Amino acid sequence: MSEADETEQGEGHDAAESTPMSMTDFRESFYYGAHADMQFKYLAKLTDEEAADAIASVLATAGEVIDTGDLDALRTRLFELQAAAYRPREIVEPSVDDAPFTPLAGPLSEQRLALISAGGVFDRDDDPMGPDGPTQQEALPLIKEFLRGAPTLSTIGVDTPISRLTARHPGYDARTAQRDPETVFPLSHLRELAEEGRVQLADEHYAFTGATSQRRLEKEVAPRWAEHMAAREVDAVFLVAT
């Protein structure tokens, strides 16, 4: 018997005395439960069989990646599973009455662009929840409070170093944006394009936490933000969802 087998037997004895976790409990625990993981919270939406197949396919792909080093294969598998989990099961109908469209007023190179991210990005020196704001992990149990509250718009100056940015968001795993804010807030790329003369940038760019009261966002807050940006002669916005 190997050392690993002995360990498994010993742990199995303890586990037999506790309540077994069902597959339903397990997949639902990813949604703000014991295994809370914003990257895989969609497991709670699946059936037990779908969740089992999803987990098995990720493990199979991960096993191959160990040998091939092809991390893109794992990324693709994860995206496919995510897309399937969130794909509406019925035909999607518009939830708003109109479909506005404003043509560009001139060449792109003459348009003043503002970046807006729903990824909860902010300047470390200007935390929208104050200097003692919660960490990403501390924010997760606060999801209901976030969803009831009005969003705060963080203003980020056009010249802000990317290294000064961080993120917090109880609806997705913002540790990704903490590692690289440009996964959801591509400010330095836009600066490069502006330097090349492809577009103009506003002095201010913005971010908020998309996990918020959608009604307040639509009816109260977003119109004020639009007025704020129009007053700064913003011609178009680059809006990034998470």
Added chain:
Amino acid sequence: MFVTAFEHRAIELQVPRTLVTPHPMGRTIGPVGDRTRQRQVVEAALRLLEDADGPTTVRHFTPPDGT
């Protein structure tokens, strides 16, 4: 213009211009540290801003060959 990995949200909200990217949640513009992919997505979004000629235009990001 709107960049998202979830096309159905753009349909619900009737967003004027939407670029759908094939990235896992929280990496809408591209993977951590992958400046090449991030730049491609930003450029594709700006092309969409420039090219779209009517409401609810949805375009799916396709990486250039070899990247």
